Amino acid sequence: MAYPLPATLTPSKLTKFMSCPLAFRFSYLDELPEPPSPHLVRGTLVHKVLEMLLGTELAVERTRARALVALDDAWEMLEEDEIASLGLDDRARTAFRREAEVLLERYFDVEDPASVNPIGIELDLRAELDGIELRGIIDRLDEMETGEIVVVDYKTGKAPRPEHARARMVGVHFYALLCEQVLGRVPTELRLLYLRDPVVVAESPSPQTLRGARQRAVAVWRAIERACDQDDFRPNPSRLCSSCAFRPSCPAFGGDPSRAREVLGAPESPEPAETPPVAG
Ligand code: SF4
Numbered sequence: 001m002a003y004p005l006p007a008t009l010t011p012s013k014l015t016k017f018m019s020c021p022l023a024f025r026f027s028y029l030d031e032l033p034e035p036p037s038p039h040l041v042r043g044t045l046v047h048k049v050l051e052m053l054l055g056t057e058l059a060v061e062r063t064r065a066r067a068l069v070a071l072d073d074a075w076e077m078l079e080e081d082e083i084a085s086l087g088l089d090d091r092a093r094t095a096f097r098r099e100a101e102v103l104l105e106r107y108f109d110v111e112d113p114a115s116v117n118p119i120g121i122e123l124d125l126r127a128e129l130d131g132i133e134l135r136g137i138i139d140r141l142d143e144m145e146t147g148e149i150v151v152v153d154y155k156t157g158k159a160p161r162p163e164h165a166r167a168r169m170v171g172v173h174f175y176a177l178l179c180e181q182v183l184g185r186v187p188t189e190l191r192l193l194y195l196r197d198p199v200v201v202a203e204s205p206s207p208q209t210l211r212g213a214r215q216r217a218v219a220v221w222r223a224i225e226r227a228c229d230q231d232d233f234r235p236n237p238s239r240l241c242s243s244c245a246f247r248p249s250c251p252a253f254g255g256d257p258s259r260a261r262e263v264l265g266a267p268e269s270p271e272p273a274e275t276p277p278v279a280g
Contacts, residue, residue, distance in 0.1 A: 002231030003029050005224065008126070008135040011171035014220050017227075018170075019240055022257065024224075025233035026246045032264050034245040036085040038096060043156040044082060046103050046195065047139065048074035050154055054118050054140060062113035067104045071097075103156055106198040116152075119143045127181035129214065132221045136171075136178045141187075148188040151175045159194035159201065168192065169203055170216070176205040177213040186210065 006013060006028055017024040026032045052070040056062050075083070075097065088096055107113075120141035127134045140152040153172050160168045172190040180186050192201040203209075227233050235252040247253050249260035261268065 003228040005228050008133045009217060009221050009224075010135050011174040013224075014174065014217065015170055017220055017224055019238060020236040020244075021223075021227055021233040022235040022250060023240075023244055023246055025227075026249070026257075026260060029228070029233075030260065032246065032260055033266050035264075036082065038086055038088075039157065041078070041082045041086055042096065042100055042103070045071075045074055045078055045100050046107075046156050047154055048077065049100075049104060050107065050139075051121055054113055054116070055121055059114045059116075064105070064108055067107070068101070071100060071104065103195040106195045107154075107193070110193050110195065110198045110200050116140075117143050117145075119149070125175075125178040125182045127178055129177075129181060130218050132217065134174075134178060134181070134217060136175050138175050138178075141179070144188075149179065149183075149185055150189045150191055151179065151187045152191045152193065155192055155194045156196060157194075159197045159199050165201060168201070170213075172203075173205065173209055173213040174217065177210060177217065180210060 003025070013024065013028055016027060027034070049067060049070045052073060053062050053067050056066060083093075083096075086092075086096070118140050120138060123138040123141050125136055125138065138151055139154050142150045142152060144150060151172055153175070169190065169192070172192060176187050176190055186205055188204060190203050190205060194201065235250050237252045241247055241250070241252070244250070245264070246260060247255070249255040249257050249263050251257060255263070260266075
């Protein structure tokens, strides 16, 4: 096999391979670094704050004031690495932080955190399916008074247009499959909280959607196996190319994939070229 297989299949790997096999190779097999982006770091910051806020034992203490205290704590945790890597001047840092505050204010418009009952936060689930190691980290798993469970996923980017909404649900259907496999319980609802807009997009899993998630995971994994075996990762140009960090090395845009490491200023792989590191 020209490339060793990744150790696990996650929603990110699955959607990345589905959208562009070459970008998947660069990210997960070559492990090329992507330049830090304010959008991604802000997303990490807001997720961290919500993890702290919803982790507060006393539900009545999950307040806006508490969220701002958690923002201070999360900021301190990320300041030296992720936030510093953005190279923002004082004015841009202030604006960056204000944007995070706005997302948190809008969070309170989409749900009342005092009314939810999380039974898992950043819940790391793994299951084996047809010899494939599935893994997913769920932002939050809630249990309702009825005993039903609900998967909650926070989104800090724009809500999709209706025609793209279904594609954005692929990750949460993967989580539903994991809940079924690991917990023996199927969520009654999959809820995406888009904080920017703010809007909630929800779907209910069914036997058909679970079967679809299972078939998709197996089919994509088999395609990854073939691509690794034949070292055949083709570019798949789409609207996502405009934000792709690998575009300068993409043959669809006149680039040379063999020079991607050099172009991105990444250190040489410690392994020989024919045995690149295995992605997790
Ligand atoms: S620029 Fe587009 S086609 Fe090329 S690797 Fe990135 S996503 Fe794929």
